[in-house]
Amino acid sequence: MFDTFAIASLPEADESLRSAVRDIIVRCAKGMPTDQRARSWQGFSAEFSRMLGAEGFLGLTLPEQYGGRDRGPFSRFVVVEELLCAGAPVAAHWMADRQSAPLILNYGTETQRQFYIPRICRGEALFCIGMSEPGAGSDLAGVRTRAERRDGGWLLNGQKIWTTHAVHSDYMIALVRTSGTSADRQGGLSQLIVDLKAPGVTVRPITDLTGDAHFSEVFFDNVELGEDALIGNEGEGWKQVTAELAFERSGPERIYSSVVLLDAWIRHVQSSRQIAARADVSPLVGRITAEFATLRAMSIACTARLAAGESPVLEASIVKDRGTSFEQLLPIVIGDDLAAHPDEAVSDELYRTLLYVTHIAPSFSLRGGTREILRGIIARGMGLR
Amino acid sequence: MDMIELLEPFQRMLDAIATPSEVRAVEEGGDAGPMWQEFAESGFMDALVAEEHGGAGLTLADIEPLLQAIGAQPVPLPVAETMVARALLANAGIDRPDGPILMVTGSALPVPCAAAASHALVDDGEQLHLSPMEALSPVTTGAYHSLSMRLTDTPSGEKLARPAGGLRAIAAVLRAALIAGAAERLTQMSTQFANERVQFGKPIGRQQAVQHMLAVMGEDMIACRIAAQLGLSKGLDVPMPVAAAAKITTSAAVPRIAATAHAVHGAIGISEEYDLQLLTRRLHEWRLADGSEGYWEALLGAARLASPDPTVDWVRTEIFA
């Protein structure tokens, strides 16, 4: 079962990217407090993303002719791993580099490719992903936002929600209905590039339970778009979105959301406990380390499927479901350990980091498709549906 | 040699000689001699022995599909252990005995498949001994249909140097591969059963609750396979952190995998005549053998805490490098 899902290793040539990425991270993210670094995905720094672009760390999987680096998924694995483990602020280029650019490359027109991809590779065109709506979360086929054909373009009306970094982005790739009704399910859906500065677009940030405002509601009120807003073919939005989600779910990012907390906790244990008194925490550290190593090997195995030119929807679902469980386990066991030693001082910075990760952790298994939806995909892959 | 080329004849042999009824016969005290004879004559037992010693010169990573197949069958003989023992003996220039060889990494707990072994490679913490089984005075545990035995005496026989990580690391990696093989077979059996068993007018596999249980089982199965492959990737001198990662992941998955297989099968899975129990009983014994997840977690955690490196760097150098 899943026979191609087997151990693989990172090529030497890609491993060698690490030190250069580290240099940039040190230059940009040095001195950032741990609880800030724990926000990595949410950390928005257009300056940092542009610097990554200038140094050649964006568009790693994209062709050189569009400003990419032609290096393939393994190199992206290495760079993303370094960024997330350091807690670098990746939000500005995150979606564009991971999803939008590959989508435009695969389905866009030549004009769209030449217009958008080089700017994405320089960290200059920032994208957000408009899939969810108030009535369409897990059930994405229920989107109602609608684009009507107008002479020479489209007229867009409707609403998106939970759109990460819509406030800071230049463009949204929106999944919209271009024909039929939501009763038609997957039929009649298309993907459009929406310029978020166009008249009629309103972006309203939503504050989350940690006080951050990384996602937003986006309203479209008679937004006029050009003919060239459509990506791919009209009515093929569903097929395109499915392929896009394989990019969204297959990276190493589904393992590392709590890794800044993990390393901060380990440093705390090392500095505050006698070697002998660490014996009680060793099994827990060992359990975490083994699961981390296994997940990393699984994620590299998944990356190998991408590198082989496949769309590893199943493999990605498996890594994401298990990976987010790991990310969610860490704040629980780390909180228990710290509070199981009530006479051992914990710094405010570590405490803030712990509470931040604890409170945001439920989102790990929601964003990018919920645990229940992923398990349904896996079950289908096993022949159960 | 191509792995698939190896696996096909090996699987054919297993299908011919280690059928569920043969496995049961051995577990019930029958003679494993004829089954062993087939393995001995197949040439596969020297797969890991260097070519200059008359073997096939393959690596542990090469024979991973064979080890998984042994776990999936599940063969009531220490076949994987014998393959490794013969390679260690050959490297040490010691004559290889004809019978099945057990690997003994501790005397406190029973060792799986001991009842079917003629010799044992025993790690006493300083060196290895190639001991005849009688010298170890094996004692049955009384556990139903178990081939595990406690070894109560000191080993005698020829001595050889221990591998750097001791015998336990390599033994743990073998257990991990056997667990991965059984996990895959159990996942297949459970999925197939869920698609066939009809309750409330439809196959139980159409129930979302059952689908989600099986999806998690599938995740565990993949994690076991990949962790075992990681363990097997370093040759016979397995570094502790690598063995630990492989054994922790697989041992910790055992209770979940066995529980799901039984839950999905309902009462029939508990019955002796149904093959499921051949695998789940074995799975639990492998979990306990050569250090459970708790044993390896303590070792791995202590090593990890001794280093100032961030987790990803530590894991990269100690486990992946």
Ligand SMILES: Cc1cc2nc3c(=O)[nH]c(=O)nc-3n(C[C@H](O)[C@H](O)[C@H](O)COP(=O)(O)OP(=O)(O)OC[C@H]3O[C@@H](n4cnc5c(N)ncnc54)[C@H](O)[C@@H]3O)c2cc1C
């Ligand atoms: C931090 C964060 C960032 C996000 N960023 C974006 C973004 O940038 N762009 C975007 O488009 N979306 C984004 N999302 C939205 C995300 O994709 C949705 O939250 C997700 O798809 C679930 O939809 P929902 O929240 O409406 O929950 P619902 O679909 O209402 O689900 C609620 C619960 O019911 C369960 N459920 C629903 N249907 C089924 C079923 N058939 N079987 C079993 N259980 C079911 C779900 O698993 C869940 O547990 C983001 C979400 C978060 C938390």
